[in-house]
Amino acid sequence: MKTLNKPLAPGGTVGIIGGGQLGRMLALAASRLGLKTSIYNDTADAPAFQVTPLATAGAYDDLQKLAAFADACDVVTFEFENLPAHAIAHLGEHVPVRPGAHALAVTQDRLSEKTFVEKLGLKTAPFFEVSSADQAREAFSRIGSKAIIKTRRFGYDGKGQAKVASAEEAAKAFESFKGAPAILEGFVDFSYEASVVAARGADGSFLAYDPPENEHENHILRRSTVPSRLSRAQVEEAKTIARKIADALDYVGVLAVELFVGRDGALLVNEIAPRVHNTGHWTIEACQCSQFEQHIRAVAGWPLGDPSRHADAVMENIIGAEADAWEALARTGALHLYGKAEARPGRKMGHVTRLKPKT
Numbered sequence: 181m182k183t184l185n186k187p188l189a190p191g192g193t194v195g196i197i198g199g200g201q202l203g204r205m206l207a208l209a210a211s212r213l214g215l216k217t218s219i220y221n222d223t224a225d226a227p228a229f230q231v232t233p234l235a236t237a238g239a240y241d242d243l244q245k246l247a248a249f250a251d252a253c254d255v256v257t258f259e260f261e262n263l264p265a266h267a268i269a270h271l272g273e274h275v276p277v278r279p280g281a282h283a284l285a286v287t288q289d290r291l292s293e294k295t296f297v298e299k300l301g302l303k304t305a306p307f308f309e310v311s312s313a314d315q316a317r318e319a320f321s322r323i324g325s326k327a328i329i330k331t332r333r334f335g336y337d338g339k340g341q342a343k344v345a346s347a348e349e350a351a352k353a354f355e356s357f358k359g360a361p362a363i364l365e366g367f368v369d370f371s372y373e374a375s376v377v378a379a380r381g382a383d384g385s386f387l388a389y390d391p392p393e394n395e396h397e398n399h400i401l402r403r404s405t406v407p408s409r410l411s412r413a414q415v416e417e418a419k420t421i422a423r424k425i426a427d428a429l430d431y432v433g434v435l436a437v438e439l440f441v442g443r444d445g446a447l448l449v450n451e452i453a454p455r456v457h458n459t460g461h462w463t464i465e466a467c468q469c470s471q472f473e474q475h476i477r478a479v480a481g482w483p484l485g486d487p488s489r490h491a492d493a494v495m496e497n498i499i500g501a502e503a504d505a506w507e508a509l510a511r512t513g514a515l516h517l518y519g520k521a522e523a524r525p526g527r528k529m530g531h532v533t534r535l536k537p538k539t
């Protein structure tokens with residue numbers, strides 16, 4: 181078992197599980213710091229494989245392949261959190277894994293995540309465990325009006341979720357999940373959504389980015405804008421929320437906390453992402469140290485970089501066939517395309533960030 185008690189020197193190798201756009205942008209940031217990246221992905225056509233020669237295609241539960249991958253890395257991190265817990269534990273026997281298995285276990289299950297957040301004294305939507313159709317009816321009657329039922333694991337971009345307006349609808353939606361355990365949440369009539377992207381270093385140091393305001397369309401992030409409408413006090417509160425979560429998880433790396441901003445100004449935690457996040461892509465152009473560089477710095481044991489923002493920014497995702505207009509988009513701002521061959525509907529193909537002088 182390797183250890184990493186001091187900063188990983190240039191020339192070292194950071195392993196990244198997951199080869200999507202987040203892995204790709206992490207690899208690009210690492211290479212600027214003189215670090216190599218080795219990417220592990222479950223298919224051979226990963227966007228991140230295009231930017232590093234060290235690429236392994238293998239199943240996420242192929243323990244032998246994962247071990248060989250880990251043995252060639254100095255530290256391993258993730259760009260997505262839905263990995264089997266036993267595979268993470270197995271990796272941890274070979275190489276330091278940052279963030280660790282505990283942070284992933286807590287955040288990959290909506291019930292354990294919300295319970296953890298509540299125990300820290302932070303606010304969330306009311307929620308109930310749902311493991312049967314009867315429990316779904318019962319939970320709905322306790323919430324009383326509109327609710328959202330979500331599978332506990334493996335949901336993203338609105339998948340494994342349904343809005344329900346009656347106990348019967350809640351039971352039906354649960355049955356459509358084919359037995360997957362779920363939670364039922366009260367529907368929050370929020371004013372808008374925001375998020376805080378922050379980093380905790382291997383030495384416990386903590387730095388947060390300015391929280392963006394986020395707009396979704398069809399459950400997919402459309403746009404992140406900084407500055408947000410949050411007041412100075414709310415910005416500080418959002419950063420404190422992220423710090424409490426990161427400290428309690430003994431977290432190393434970048435994490436994102438998605439927030440609902442209530443009509444009364446309250447900040448409710450919706451979800452924790454134990455990784456770099458789509459709502460932090462604007463940091464590439466608008467901050468001295470991007471979220472991707474920051475994550476690499478943290479997992480490599482380096483000092484954290486300066487997250488301060490030197491411009492106002494709007495980041496817009498390029499979804500599905502919108503990428504066909506790449507030439508026109510290239511004229512409008514900083515264009516990022518992820519190298520995905522096929523523009524399926526709802527697929528994130530790239531993003532564009534537009535800067536304005538800081539207000």
Ligand code: AMP
Nearest residue numbers: 305328337338365366367368396450451
């Ligand atoms: P999630 O997968 O939990 O991040 O949810 C995806 C999106 O669904 C959120 O960004 C919100 O726009 C919406 N949503 C999720 N949960 C709730 C809730 N309890 N009340 C209102 N809207 C919600």
